Amino acid sequence: MRWVGNAAGVIEGENWSTIDRHGDLRWRSIEVDTPLRRLQWFWHPNSARR
DSSP states (O other), X not given: OOOOSSTTSOOOSOOOOEEOTXXXXXXXXXXOOXXXXXXXXXXXXXXXXX
16 A cells, blocks of 8 residues: 555655654655555455465
8 A cells, every 4th residue: 555645645845754762853765565465465356265
């Protein structure tokens, strides 16, 4: 699943995703590609039985 920003997919301004223990901004990607269910990218009719 990939979702970034608002409904138009726009991020307003900078998007820092973490702050370290010293208060420094550390950028980490907020976009990831990951399977949603049991390492499958898409739903299949027989997926509940796998």
